[in-house]
Amino acid sequence: MLEQQADRIMQLSEWEERWQENKIGFHQPEIHRMLQINYNAVVNRRSSVRFFFPLCGKAVDMKWLADLGHSVVGVEISEMAIRQFFQENNMTYSEESLPSLPGATLFQNSEKNISLYQCDLFSFSSSVAGQFGAIWDRGSLVAINPKDRERYAALILSLMGGDCRYLLDTLLYNPDLYKGSSCNVELLQSVDALTDRQRAWGLDSLTENVHLITPKATN
């Protein structure tokens, strides 16, 4: 089951369809609470910080940070998301294609403190827009296909300047309660399996679980 979830792949075209069909339950109309609460930790008394927003969608956090004097670079595959961002925040914007990044379009507001690149994140690199002083990652690492996580980590690391502070928001849940679409999963047994052997490795807990997995009825 976990295997199946880990293998689930969202194609770029599926993301674009979601935007077309307005199935964007991830979008939040308010400034993200965790960014507000942890603003000082990520900004760390600096002014005019260059923020990077991987998989930015139309997050209103970008406008909030720009209004506080920072600059924002975002990457998003959906052109519709980017246009909606500027329209909904009453900003005029320019658009240009980039010879260095074939197929990509750069959208910028007139003050040029918000630059959104419409392209696949994995075609973006520090040669496009340099390195960053801060990263706000909400709905990005968690949305990346699990098979791409190592590639993602390497890319993010390459975008981090020496003084970069990366604020990462993730979600932790009990996978037994999210059963996926193909099978029913039932936890039959959960026992303490800690022995001196594992204590010697430095572990302080080890749980052995047994699941029963059965196909879901197909009709």
Ligand code: SAH
């Ligand atoms: N961070 C935003 C959006 C999260 S949803 C927020 O908090 O609201 C993930 C977004 O990433 C979607 O808008 C989707 O269109 C975009 N996306 C997914 N994979 C991408 C990729 N490989 N490159 C660029 N954008 C991608």
